[in-house]
Amino acid sequence: MTEGPEATTGSASGRDTRLVQLITTIFGMCARAEGNWLSIAAVVAMMADLGADAQAVRSSISRLKRRGVLCSERRGGAAGYRLAEDVLEVLAEGDVRIFGRARATEGDGWVVVIFSVPESERDKRHALRSALTRLGFGTAAPGVWIAPGIVAGEASRTMRRLGLSDYLDIFTGQHVAFGDLRAKVSTWWDLDELTELYSEFLLAYRPALYSATTGELSPQQAFRIYVPMLTQWRRLPYRDPGIPLTLLPPAWKGEAAAMLFGQLEDALRAPAQRHTLEVIHEAASRTR
Numbered sequence: 001m002t003e004g005p006e007a008t009t010g011s012a013s014g015r016d017t018r019l020v021q022l023i024t025t026i027f028g029m030c031a032r033a034e035g036n037w038l039s040i041a042a043v044v045a046m047m048a049d050l051g052a053d054a055q056a057v058r059s060s061i062s063r064l065k066r067r068g069v070l071c072s073e074r075r076g077g078a079a080g081y082r083l084a085e086d087v088l089e090v091l092a093e094g095d096v097r098i099f100g101r102a103r104a105t106e107g108d109g110w111v112v113v114i115f116s117v118p119e120s121e122r123d124k125r126h127a128l129r130s131a132l133t134r135l136g137f138g139t140a141a142p143g144v145w146i147a148p149g150i151v152a153g154e155a156s157r158t159m160r161r162l163g164l165s166d167y168l169d170i171f172t173g174q175h176v177a178f179g180d181l182r183a184k185v186s187t188w189w190d191l192d193e194l195t196e197l198y199s200e201f202l203l204a205y206r207p208a209l210y211s212a213t214t215g216e217l218s219p220q221q222a223f224r225i226y227v228p229m230l231t232q233w234r235r236l237p238y239r240d241p242g243i244p245l246t247l248l249p250p251a252w253k254g255e256a257a258a259m260l261f262g263q264l265e266d267a268l269r270a271p272a273q274r275h276t277l278e279v280i281h282e283a284a285s286r287t288r
Contacts, residue, residue: 019052019060024069025231027083028091030276036088037073039080042283046276049224078284086161093154097237098230099265101258104148104242110175111152113137113145115168128164136241138188146188148242185247194240198253201236205229205260212267219275226264226272233261 026046031038040061047057061081064070070081083091113132117125135155137145147155152172159165175181185191208225211217217225240254248254 016056016060016063019047019056020063021231022047022050022052022227023057023060023064025227025234026276027070027081028094029227029230029273030280031081031083032088032091033273034280037075037080037082038280039075039078039283041078041286042280043081045279045283046223046227049220049275049279050227076284089161093157094234097154098234101237101262102150102242104150104244106175106181106244106246108244109149109173111147111149111155112140112171112173113147113155113168114171115143115145117167121167124164124167127162128159128167131158131162131164134238136238138185140184140188148244151241182247185243189240189243191249195249195253197236197239198257201232201257202253202260204232205264209260209263209267212264217268217271219271219278222268222271223275226268229261229264229268233257 023043026043027038030042030046040058043061044054044057048054061070065072065081068084069087071084073080073082115125115128117128132145132155135147135151135158137147137151137155140146149172152170156165156170159168159170205225208229212222212225236254236257245252245255
């Protein structure tokens with residue numbers, strides 16, 4: 001998701017991509033709790049709280065509709081959008097990764113995906129690589145991808161959902177011998193990039209922890225911190241799919257970042273949701 005249903009960004013600018021990601025977070029956070037629907041007026045108002053202008057928001061919503069992430073629907077005389085059914089499934093699986101935040105041990109073993117795609121179907125090869133990358137798999141060799149064993153079930157479901165299961169085999173097992181597994185992990189995943197991403201998250205959101213946990217924030221202020229925070233965080237459990245700590249560098253920043261996310265999630269989610277309900281109900285009252 002980036003990891004998630006809005007992962008394909010095409011040639012859009014960084015600002016446009018950011019708006020799409022924030023809107024996706026809002027739909028994942030709010031629409032599912034509201035009968036899988038949000039009015040355009042409510043989304044525009046929530047995005048205004050995040051500093052986005054209405055025209056840019058409407059344009060980003062249109063992009064999500066063209067990609068099949070959102071479907072237009074009128075309810076009670078109001079124009080709005082719902083999440084597509086397959087996207088709801090993706091988001092439900094994402095909840096487990098993002099909020100469950102499982103960390104594998106070496107005893108969980110590994111899941112290995114081997115695929116072979118005919119040259120005449122090279123688009124499937126690209127789709128496979130993209131899907132495996134989004135799931136957090138590392139590349140062990142050409143056509144051979146690897147991840148902690150805890151990812152096996154999700155990988156199987158994803159490949160079946162995408163119609164790619166005929167092109168691959170999935171194995172699980174242990175690393176029995178040879179070589180230094182810690183050294184191999186550092187070649188399968190870009191640990192320097194992961195460290196940088198975790199550092200950016202810590203730098204961006206550590207300052208918010210005190211005000212978030214002392215109850216000094218209004219619901220609107222909590223929303224303004226929570227949605228961008230969740231948007232930045234939700235890609236990280238996919239880039240780092242729970243690699244065992246014993247195979248990572250000492251004092252792995254991912255643990256500090258996960259702890260910070262958990263603290264902010266506990267402190268900000270409820271007041272942020274109160275604000276979204278206020279906005280949703282206010283938007284609904286204007287259409288009556």
